[in-house]
Amino acid sequence: xxxTLATVRQAGLTVQVAAxxxxxxxxxxxxxxxxVVPFRTDRGEGxxxxxxxxxxxxxxxxxxxxxDLLHANSLAMSRLSGPVVADxxxxxxxxxxxxMRVSHQAMADLNCHRRLLAVSEATRQYHVAAGLDETxxxxxxxxxDLDRFRPGRRDGYLHRELQVSAESLLVxxxxxxxxxxxxxLWLEAARHTAQRFPAAHFVLVGERHSDKxxxxxxxxxxxxxxxxxxxxxxxxxxxxRDDVARLLGELDVLVHATRQEPLGRVLLEAAASGxxxxxxxxxxxxxxxxxxxxxxxxxxxxxxxxxxxxxxGLLADRPxxxxxxxxxxxxxxxxxxxxxxxxxxxxxxQEVLSES
Numbered sequence: 001x002x003x004t005l006a007t008v009r010q011a012g013l014t015v016q017v018a019a020x021x022x023x024x025x026x027x028x029x030x031x032x033x034x035x036v037v038p039f040r041t042d043r044g045e046g047x048x049x050x051x052x053x054x055x056x057x058x059x060x061x062x063x064x065x066x067x068d069l070l071h072a073n074s075l076a077m078s079r080l081s082g083p084v085v086a087d088x089x090x091x092x093x094x095x096x097x098x099x100m101r102v103s104h105q106a107m108a109d110l111n112c113h114r115r116l117l118a119v120s121e122a123t124r125q126y127h128v129a130a131g132l133d134e135t136x137x138x139x140x141x142x143x144x145d146l147d148r149f150r151p152g153r154r155d156g157y158l159h160r161e162l163q164v165s166a167e168s169l170l171v172x173x174x175x176x177x178x179x180x181x182x183x184x185l186w187l188e189a190a191r192h193t194a195q196r197f198p199a200a201h202f203v204l205v206g207e208r209h210s211d212k213x214x215x216x217x218x219x220x221x222x223x224x225x226x227x228x229x230x231x232x233x234x235x236x237x238x239x240x241r242d243d244v245a246r247l248l249g250e251l252d253v254l255v256h257a258t259r260q261e262p263l264g265r266v267l268l269e270a271a272a273s274g275x276x277x278x279x280x281x282x283x284x285x286x287x288x289x290x291x292x293x294x295x296x297x298x299x300x301x302x303x304x305x306x307x308x309x310x311x312x313g314l315l316a317d318r319p320x321x322x323x324x325x326x327x328x329x330x331x332x333x334x335x336x337x338x339x340x341x342x343x344x345x346x347x348x349x350q351e352v353l354s355e356s
Contacts (some may be wrong), residue, residue: 001073002028003145007342013349018061037061051080058084069353071095072113075102082112091356093117093348099126099262099283107131114352117345120263120284140348141287143341144268144332151274151329153249162201162236169200169315172251174244174266175258177208177218182257182280184218185304187225187235189255192308194230197315203251204237205244248273252321253314259301261285268336271295271328276321278310288331295327 001017008015018039019025029036039061042048049057058081062070070085070092072078078094079102085092094113099122102110107130110116116137118124128134159166171193175181183204190202208219226235241247248254254270256279261267263284270277271288279285281298289296297314299306314321 002032003143003338004342004345005032005034007339008346008349011346011350013346016065016067018058037065054080055084059088062088062090069093069349071349074098075100075110078113078116079106079109082109086112091352093352095119096123096127096132097262099123099260102127102130104131111136114355115348117348118262120287122284122287123262138348140344141284141336141341142263142265142268143338144265144272144336145338146272146333148245149248149269149272149332151249151325153246153273156250158203158247158250162203164201165199167199169197169252170203170250171200171253171255171311171315172203172205172248173255173257174205174248174270175256176206177204177215177222178210179212179214179218180258180260181206182259182301184221185257185259185280185302185307186255187218187221187231188304189257189307189311190235191225191230192305193311193315194234196312200315201234201236202231203247204235205239205241205247207240244269245273248275251275253278253311255307255311256280256285257304257307258282263288267296268332271336272332274325274329276314276324277328278307278314280307288336289328293327293331294324295331296324 005015016035016037017029018037020040021036021038026036039057041054070081070090072081072094075096075098092113094110094116096116096118111133116132117140118137119142121139124137124139128137156166159168173186177183193200208215222237225231248270254275254277256264256267258280259282261283267277267279267285267288277296279296279298280301282301285298289298297310299310
């Protein structure tokens with residue numbers, strides 16, 4: 001959303017964003033000169049607001065804003081806002097950025113929108129098969145800032161921060177520590193890779209937000225692996241980082257072991273950065289890297305050995321890494337420029353408004 005705002009405003013549209021009044025998002029919006037309408041999902045003193053309470057607040061916001069169009073920027077917000085915009089007879093777009101099972105009632109709520117945008121054909125097909133109105137649904141791939149994420153940024157700062165030799169190969173992963181993101185698979189593949197490449201180090205960027213038992217187990221495994229066995233002193237969990245655009249340029253290979261991926265933002269960013277990528281073939285990943293592009297190595301999901309084999313092959317072949325990185329950058333330029341995505345979003349806004 002943030003990356004499209006400038007183009008949306010240049011098209012003559014005025015933007016207001018209903019969002020939590022405090023935090024990184026509010027700060028980013030304020031710095032961009034965007035009005036933030038306070039919209040919290042909790043009651044302030046603790047506890048989450050009920051669905052009815054949130055919908056009543058959304059009705060107030062719509063009534064006070066004199067909006068011509070509402071864009072719900074996530075599956076959850078699309079579901080929440082669907083009945084509200086239907087009651088208000090307000091033109092609206094729901095944005096589906098997740099592949100996840102929803103109830104029949106939730107599907108009916110989504111279908112209240114005038115138009116639905118899915119971030120990949122895989123996402124679209126999944127929800128249409130579950131009852132989403134196919135006639136309302138289009139695919140709008142996410143874009144990436146090709147200036148912010150670009151090749152040629154390596155200066156060795158990450159090696160210095162990690163206190164490893166300049167010759168060390170860095171194998172990275174970026175994403176939340178969850179079962180869905182396959183961090184456990186990445187860790188197992190790292191163990192296999194470490195045995196064959198003693199000079200390799202393994203860098204994980206991402207935080208744990210869930211308290212589910214399986215996620216806590218992954219966290220415990222990361223801590224244990226960093227101090228014992230093949231990965232002792234070679235596994236670096238960096239948690240949250242604000243320098244991902246720079247950090248990507250320091251990696252020799254990005255390994256994306258996810259079990260489910262509508263359209264991976266980190267894959268777009270790594271591709272734009274010219275980083276060779278090994279990823280599981282799930283969700284919309286093949287849409288980013290079609291076979292003919294030869295822009296990434298895709299392996300079956302839930303196969304740590306296949307991830308390791310592909311990673312080892314790249315670590316042993318620097319020309320191949322360069323070839324893949326160049327092809328990935330070309331693919332990002334051809335299909336995922338954020339300016340193109342923003343112009344397509346504006347077109348959807350204009351079409352929905354013109355149909356009202």
